[in-house]
Amino acid sequence: MTPVSSDRARDVALAWERLVGEIDEVLRARALSPDRLVVLVPYAQLMDAGRRAWARVHPTGFSPRFESSRNWATSLQPFAPGPGDICMDMARDSLMAAALIDRVAPARADAALRSVMVSRLVEAARQLAPLAAARPPTKRLAWAEPLRTALTAGPQALQWEGLLASLALTWASTSAYATDVLWSSSAQPGFAADFLVVLQGFQADPLAAALVSHWGLNALSVPFELTSRDVGARLHACGDAEDEAQRAAACVIEHVNAGRAPVALVA
Structure with missing residues (x-):
């Protein structure tokens, strides 16, 4: 290094x-x-x-x-997560997600679709978890209510997406956190x-x-400010994934040549 x-x-x-x-x-x-x-x-x-x-x-x-x-x-x-809590363990969270889906859509989806729904539900719930944890436990249901109302107002064509979002919101707002x-x-x-x-x-x-x-x-x-020498963020317009990779590599080389190393890449 x-x-x-x-x-x-x-x-x-x-x-x-x-x-x-x-x-x-x-x-x-x-x-x-x-x-x-x-x-x-x-x-x-x-x-x-x-x-x-x-x-x-x-x-x-x-x-x-x-x-x-x-x-x-x-x-x-x-802290020990309960059976219905988001615990950031993929196996446990997937089981809970499957149980939630079975409650609202039993036997309605084929195996492939059900697997996708479970994965999407876990992902959505984990994205909401930090926002829910930032509310006192006694205020989480009130925080979730206006969001739930907005979800139910969505178009009928997005019923599966709306269902998963609603389940994720319910799960995140009723979960306990460490x-x-x-x-x-x-x-x-x-x-x-x-x-x-x-x-x-x-x-x-x-x-x-x-x-x-x-x-x-x-x-x-x-803030944790390093100094005024920090360049700050720069935006690069990329045509595709290959262009993005090449521009990222060029930025890394630029920083290394300037003596700013190691360089971290965030995916």
Whole structure:
């Protein structure tokens, strides 16, 4: 693997220093002990990186808790999915999807169509799961209701698609999630922690955004900005899949030649 360029490593170190500085400002303004603050990172791999960054600036004393949402939830209450919950295990989720389809369309579809429907239902439910988990469990049915109404207003020609979407919405809105404990009394401001800092990732995190709103004045959302040297996103119009692959390869070569490596490709 090509080593990370010194410029990139310096950018990352400076970004962590800025984050630690913002945390220090919060602690001073609120007269809080660091151990009463939770830093919610977007990826579990950043928990150790955050702890190391804090230790470089504050080698002694208490440290904030650097947690991913899943890790924080597990530390508060271990979670075991129930029979009807979305568990992100393909075999279990497929069995549940098949059972849901059998309830509304028993023996109406041939085996090939049924297999496709099961796969599509699992995919749709998993896409909705992060949005459902970003609502308190007591408010999920209310969140789903207007969406369900919109689905029933669709054209008759799309009855199978509408059926799968409705089933996915029902499944996602009635499922329990590992992070549900973050909505409970054991994770309220003043109990598990006094302040929440959410470190934004490259993609929007519905749960993190909802927790910032839930914690109100006791929360702060901060971007992980590397430096102004970052070029930012660029759009390339591609004629077909081959053109897309060639342009992606050209972009990778451009970054490597500029010393920005390793380069990650997201499919």
